[in-house]
Amino acid sequence: MRPLVAIIDLAAILHNYALAGRCAPGRRAFAVVKANAYGHGVREVVTALHQVADGFAVASLEEAAEVRAMHGEARILLLEGCFEASEYPIAAQLGLDLVVQNAAQAKALLASELSRPLNVWLKLDSGMHRLGFDAAALRDWHARLQGAEQVAELNLLSHFACADERGHPLTEQQVERFLELLELDFAQRSLANSAAVLTVPAAHMDWLRPGIMLYGATPFADLSAGELGLKPSMTLAARIIAVREVAAGESVGYGAAWVAARPSRIATVSCGYADGYPRHAPSGTPVLVEGRRAPLAGRVSMDMLAVDITDLPEAGIDSPVELWGANLPVDEVAQACGSIGYELLTKVTARVPRRYIG
Numbered sequence: 001m002r003p004l005v006a007i008i009d010l011a012a013i014l015h016n017y018a019l020a021g022r023c024a025p026g027r028r029a030f031a032v033v034k035a036n037a038y039g040h041g042v043r044e045v046v047t048a049l050h051q052v053a054d055g056f057a058v059a060s061l062e063e064a065a066e067v068r069a070m071h072g073e074a075r076i077l078l079l080e081g082c083f084e085a086s087e088y089p090i091a092a093q094l095g096l097d098l099v100v101q102n103a104a105q106a107k108a109l110l111a112s113e114l115s116r117p118l119n120v121w122l123k124l125d126s127g128m129h130r131l132g133f134d135a136a137a138l139r140d141w142h143a144r145l146q147g148a149e150q151v152a153e154l155n156l157l158s159h160f161a162c163a164d165e166r167g168h169p170l171t172e173q174q175v176e177r178f179l180e181l182l183e184l185d186f187a188q189r190s191l192a193n194s195a196a197v198l199t200v201p202a203a204h205m206d207w208l209r210p211g212i213m214l215y216g217a218t219p220f221a222d223l224s225a226g227e228l229g230l231k232p233s234m235t236l237a238a239r240i241i242a243v244r245e246v247a248a249g250e251s252v253g254y255g256a257a258w259v260a261a262r263p264s265r266i267a268t269v270s271c272g273y274a275d276g277y278p279r280h281a282p283s284g285t286p287v288l289v290e291g292r293r294a295p296l297a298g299r300v301s302m303d304m305l306a307v308d309i310t311d312l313p314e315a316g317i318d319s320p321v322e323l324w325g326a327n328l329p330v331d332e333v334a335q336a337c338g339s340i341g342y343e344l345l346t347k348v349t350a351r352v353p354r355r356y357i358g
């Protein structure tokens with residue numbers, strides 16, 4: 001068997017969910033499990049959180065149906081709402097909580113014949129300018145949806161653009177715009193993503209929406225997951241499958257992009273960009289070999305990558321390699337690649353077997 005596995009620590013995810021709860025005592029939370037639970041496997045993550053999570057949040061009806069099949073009771077929030085008219089009756093059958101983020105969606109909802117009314121979350125565009133109503137339109141739709149036969153609870157939701165940059169002025173402005181609308185009658189309110197759960201108590205409201213923190217990565221550039229008390233939930237583990245001695249001046253890999261500055265030992269590792277490891281990771285990106293750091297050398301191939309193990313004489317064929325995880329924060333690898341932990345975790349491809357522990 002090819003030596004590459006994503007080891008998923010479900011106990012870590014439970015720990016991280018509990019941490020979100022401790023940040024905002026008494027509030028409920030939608031565990032965000034879209035994109036296959038940020039690459040971790042939605043079935044296993046929802047099963048692990050079954051007893052403790054108040055709800056789950058997803059990005060499509062298909063994702064919602066998958067969660068509903070595993071959990072008959074939980075509230076399931078459709079974060080972008082329905083994409084076409086035919087989806088509203090299905091959302092009602094599935095008993096979803098539905099975001100309504102523009103006039104077309106609101107009209108389609110009011111035109112739908114539903115088997116039961118839906119919990120509706122009107123989305124305020126409080127400053128991100130991606131989805132949502134401006135304040136005036138939201139007031140208008142609040143009046144039109146309240147009491148409509150398609151609507152059970154009428155709720156308010158918004159999303160931060162910059163909560164990950166602590167102290168960013170837009171965050172405070174977004175909270176203020178949200179608070180201004182609370183003079184309207186809403187049953188429930190939700191504003192906080194992971195960054196706000198961790199650092200913006202004024203945004204906690206009734207329902208949290210933690211995503212990345214559940215998976216043990218940080219939403220912040222300047223505050224590590226470890227400092228936040230988060231436990232990493234995915235370890236991408238491979239092995240060395242070949243070793244060679246490379247003379248000074250010789251190159252390694254595609255494009256001959258890395259050239260040995262000294263006589264070097266180069267390890268070939270069983271992980272490549274078709275597994276989700278970023279192809280644009282530069283030489284020098286840290287990799288753990290036998291628990292010790294070594295630099296990536298040259299371009300990442302489809303199924304393999306090369307590491308300079310000249311300074312690790314104990315490493316050889318079959319040595320364990322951690323691309324990120326329990327001992328090498330995914331955020332650090334992401335930063336070396338000019339990306340974020342979110343992207344690395346969600347891009348681990350289907351061919352990488354997931355092994356569950358915890």
Ligand SMILES: Cc1ncc(COP(=O)(O)O)c(C=O)c1O
Binds near residue numbers: 159192194209210
């Ligand atoms: C609307 C919404 N809420 C919550 C989240 C969770 O965000 P995070 O993973 O930063 O906690 C997301 C993720 O993109 C989102 O789109």
